[in-house]
Amino acid sequence: MSAMSAGAPRSLASSGQKSIQDILHPLSAEESALNPGSAAEKDLILPNGTPVDTSSPASSSSLLNRLQLDDDLDGETRDLFVTVDDPKKHVSTMETYITYRVCTKTTRTEFDLPEYSVRRRYQDFDWLRNKLEESQPTHLIPPLPEKFVMKGVVDRFSEEFVETRRKALDKFLKRVADHPVLSFNEHFNAFLSAKDLNKRQGLALLTKMGESVKYVTGGYKLRARPVEFAAMGDYLDLFTQKLGTIDRIAQRIIKEQSEFLMELREYGPVYSSWSSFEEDLHDPLEGVSGCMSNCSSALEELTEDMSEDFLPVLREYVLYIESMKNVLKKRDQVQAEYETKLEAVVFREDKKTPVPTDVEKCQDRVECFNADLKADWDRWENNKRQDFRQLLTGMADKNIQYYEKCLAAWESLIPVLQDKQEAEGETS
Amino acid sequence: GQFLGGLGFVMVEKGTSLLKMMEISVAEAEKRTGKNAVNMQETYTVYLIETRPVDAASEGTNPVPDSLWRRYSEFELLRNYLLVTYPFSVVPPLPEKRAEFVWHKLSADNMDPDFVERRRVGLENFLLRVASHPDLSSDKIFYSFLTEENGWKETVFETGFQAKADSRLKALNATFRVKNPDKRFAEMKHYGDELQSVISQLLRVRARAADRLYGVYKVHGNYGRVFSEWSAIEKEMGDGLQSAGHHMDAYAASVDDILEEEEHYADQLKEYLFYADALRAVCRKHELTQYELEMAAQDLTSKKQQREELATGTIRTFSLKGMTSKLFGQETPEQREAKLKMLETQIEEGEELVKERNAECEEFVKSAWVDIERFKEQKDHDLREALISYAIMQISMCKKGIQVWNNAKECFSKM
Numbered sequence: 001m002s003a004m005s006a007g008a009p010r011s012l013a014s015s016g017q018k019s020i021q022d023i024l025h026p027l028s029a030e031e032s033a034l035n036p037g038s039a040a041e042k043d044l045i046l047p048n049g050t051p052v053d054t055s056s057p058a059s060s061s062s063l064l065n066r067l068q069l070d071d072d073l074d075g076e077t078r079d080l081f082v083t084v085d086d087p088k089k090h091v092s093t094m095e096t097y098i099t100y101r102v103c104t105k106t107t108r109t110e111f112d113l114p115e116y117s118v119r120r121r122y123q124d125f126d127w128l129r130n131k132l133e134e135s136q137p138t139h140l141i142p143p144l145p146e147k148f149v150m151k152g153v154v155d156r157f158s159e160e161f162v163e164t165r166r167k168a169l170d171k172f173l174k175r176v177a178d179h180p181v182l183s184f185n186e187h188f189n190a191f192l193s194a195k196d197l198n199k200r201q202g203l204a205l206l207t208k209m210g211e212s213v214k215y216v217t218g219g220y221k222l223r224a225r226p227v228e229f230a231a232m233g234d235y236l237d238l239f240t241q242k243l244g245t246i247d248r249i250a251q252r253i254i255k256e257q258s259e260f261l262m263e264l265r266e267y268g269p270v271y272s273s274w275s276s277f278e279e280d281l282h283d284p285l286e287g288v289s290g291c292m293s294n295c296s297s298a299l300e301e302l303t304e305d306m307s308e309d310f311l312p313v314l315r316e317y318v319l320y321i322e323s324m325k326n327v328l329k330k331r332d333q334v335q336a337e338y339e340t341k342l343e344a345v346v347f348r349e350d351k352k353t354p355v356p357t358d359v360e361k362c363q364d365r366v367e368c369f370n371a372d373l374k375a376d377w378d379r380w381e382n383n384k385r386q387d388f389r390q391l392l393t394g395m396a397d398k399n400i401q402y403y404e405k406c407l408a409a410w411e412s413l414i415p416v417l418q419d420k421q422e423a424e425g426e427t428s
Numbered sequence: 429g430q431f432l433g434g435l436g437f438v439m440v441e442k443g444t445s446l447l448k449m450m451e452i453s454v455a456e457a458e459k460r461t462g463k464n465a466v467n468m469q470e471t472y473t474v475y476l477i478e479t480r481p482v483d484a485a486s487e488g489t490n491p492v493p494d495s496l497w498r499r500y501s502e503f504e505l506l507r508n509y510l511l512v513t514y515p516f517s518v519v520p521p522l523p524e525k526r527a528e529f530v531w532h533k534l535s536a537d538n539m540d541p542d543f544v545e546r547r548r549v550g551l552e553n554f555l556l557r558v559a560s561h562p563d564l565s566s567d568k569i570f571y572s573f574l575t576e577e578n579g580w581k582e583t584v585f586e587t588g589f590q591a592k593a594d595s596r597l598k599a600l601n602a603t604f605r606v607k608n609p610d611k612r613f614a615e616m617k618h619y620g621d622e623l624q625s626v627i628s629q630l631l632r633v634r635a636r637a638a639d640r641l642y643g644v645y646k647v648h649g650n651y652g653r654v655f656s657e658w659s660a661i662e663k664e665m666g667d668g669l670q671s672a673g674h675h676m677d678a679y680a681a682s683v684d685d686i687l688e689e690e691e692h693y694a695d696q697l698k699e700y701l702f703y704a705d706a707l708r709a710v711c712r713k714h715e716l717t718q719y720e721l722e723m724a725a726q727d728l729t730s731k732k733q734q735r736e737e738l739a740t741g742t743i744r745t746f747s748l749k750g751m752t753s754k755l756f757g758q759e760t761p762e763q764r765e766a767k768l769k770m771l772e773t774q775i776e777e778g779e780e781l782v783k784e785r786n787a788e789c790e791e792f793v794k795s796a797w798v799d800i801e802r803f804k805e806q807k808d809h810d811l812r813e814a815l816i817s818y819a820i821m822q823i824s825m826c827k828k829g830i831q832v833w834n835n836a837k838e839c840f841s842k843m
Contacts, residue, residue, distance in 0.1 A: 396837035
């Protein structure tokens with residue numbers, strides 16, 4: 001198995017260029033069964049360095065299934081469901097804060113129970129995200145909603161703010177749960193299942209904690225980013241720009257709509273006061289006034305929805321992109337370290353001695369990082385496409401609903417306006 | 429049938445004899461330059477009035493209509509003549525002299541082509557209103573306004589209506605001195621005030637709302653641009669985004685038509701804003717006739733009083749003559765006799781005058797109230813129609829909105 005021989009670069013487990021069958025995954029059951037203590041075998045770690053509990057063979061093979069490259073995690077194959085709901089306010093003498101209920105349903109054996117229900121606050125989510133970034137530095141970690149809010153400007157306890165935040169937190173956990181690597185992270189497991197998150201110490205779940213593999217080496221200069229990653233970086237820059245523009249446009253529309261709403265609110269009542277000194281025209285005018293009032297409510301709903309549902313998602317993606325750019329930079333660092341060390345070795349006089357393991361380790365890291373990143377990138381692109389499709393069709397839907405409400409109001413007014421013509425024969 | 433013009437809500441059910449005879453329209457507008465009264469160059473707009481005998485269209489032949497050009501000031505002259513000559517009629521108003529209640533995109537410039545076009549429609553509407561009025565339609569001056577290009581102005585001045593116009597100024601002051609105005613007219617005047625106030629408010633707010641609506645639609649056009657730029661950096665998402673962007677552009681562009689249609693609605697409201705003024709003018713004229721009657725009656729009463737005093741020798745009312753005669757001695761019986769005789773004549777004349785004025789008043793009240801009732805019916809009908817077409821316009825706007833967003837949604841779903 002060329003994959004495991006020392007001295008040659010390990011084949012990329014998640015290269016995306018080979019078919020599933022051809023790829024020998026380091027965790028394939030045959031390997032561990034065949035070479036339990038082989039010197040050639042490295043510690044069973046995931047390509048990203050996280051140790052894996054392989055005490056039960058069953059878990060390894062099922063892990064293999066789950067680590068399929070083609071992760072079409074639709075309802076049938078998904079075995080982990082997470083939701084965030086039921087926000088509650090907690091008041092203590094020290095502080096006031098909101099907690100959210102986090103419900104988990106799973107058939108995974110990594111979890112002791114099939115169901116969990118815990119309460120978590122934003123701080124806990126923040127802790128989780130930091131832990132994920134630390135322990136899975138080669139992966140793209142989904143973003144959290146913004147941490148800080150201006151105390152005077154935004155009401156942290158208003159229904160709208162809490163609901164917006166809840167949705168974002170729910171999305172965050174779902175994205176992690178859908179990720180083939182992140183969802184198996186022990187911190188994630190603890191977050192979902194532990195009664196009390198003991199955030200200070202490491203978790204006792206796994207003895208083989210594994211050194212928090214330090215990938216952020218720093219100080220090495222990268223000559224050139226490989227084309228594919230440069231393309232990612234360029235795309236992210238351009239995409240951020242576009243998102244910023246869309247954000248500004250959406251805000252401007254909300255502003256214009258709010259000002260239009262203000263005028264509408266004044267317009268309707270004038271018809272009402274007119275109706276007060278008309279006889280024949282009393283009902284039609286009153287009807288117009290009522291109609292405008294309905295349109296006003298519909299517009300208010302539209303504006304609120306856009307504020308609460310549309311803008312936060314845009315901003316979330318901007319944050320996502322920021323963290324992705326950081327991951328790209330980390331990757332650059334890892335590659336830089338490798339290249340520098342390789343160069344140092346290459347320029348040694350004795351070219352016959354094998355490449356020292358240090359350089360080898362660096363090479364591994366680079367290749368694993370690249371593989372993880374590429375896989376995550378593809379996943380991210382796919383999700384992005386779905387998310388924006390959903391976001392924009394949602395925007396279209398909200399506008400359609402607004403116009404449908406107004407249409408209904410005006411259509412129901414027509415008979416009221418025409419009433420006299422019909423009643424002419426009957427009344428005086 | 430009669431061509432009803434752009435606003436299309438003129439009631440011609442009663443079918444005046446004029447309208448049975450001819451079709452009237454204001455077909456075009458043109459710019460002219462010429463020398464004005466003080467020999468200065470000026471630019472002004474003229475409007476083409478076309479008249480066509482009714483039978484011509486039905487016979488199948490389509491002869492060239494008779495036509496002549498008139499400027500706005502001539503329309504004003506016509507209307508002033510009608511106001512003075514038919515004080516008991518609610519005279520149809522002209523379209524506004526200057527553009528008011530404009531929202532920012534519209535120009536307030538009288539020479540602006542959109543303003544000129546809307547004025548053309550308003551002038552046509554004015555002519556049709558007059559032509560369908562039971563009293564005004566048979567006026568000779570009106571007829572020659574429509575048919576005689578040259579010398580019309582002189583003809584109008586020859587009627588001497590301007591002398592009568594001065595009495596209108598009196599009408600402005602009459603309010604405070606009338607003791608017994610007809611209650612119905614007082615109520616009508618009050619109604620006119622309220623109508624004017626509420627429509628002004630309505631037009632103001634509408635203009636502001638139009639401004640805002642314009643902004644909402646136009647900003648969506650920016651989505652078109654950014655979606656296009658964004659699609660350039662996407663692979664699979666690109667097509668959907670690009671085509672959605674086109675729909676956003678279409679959405680932004682659609683507001684121009686929407687607001688143009690709304691302008692018609694505003695014009696319909698404006699007509700009744702000015703009609704309120706015409707209504708108030710009739711009520712004031714009533715007050716004037718009532719006032720003049722009351723003055724005549726008052727005068728008669730005082731003359732009668734004087735006669736009584738002179739006859740019985742008692743002074744009940746203070747008069748300077750009376751005092752001086754008291755101070756400087758009584759008059760001779762001959763003088764008294766002469767005075768009495770004069771008073772008798774004056775009383776006779778006074779009674780005639782009171783009878784006349786009373787008849788005038790009654791006549792005015794009768795005619796004016798008929799026209800006011802006619803106006804009320806017309807107003808109720810027209811405004812109801814205006815509201816219906818406004819609602820239909822809103823419905824159309826909503827349907828267009830739904831269509832555009834559905835189109836965009838389809839594109840988004842293909843992303």
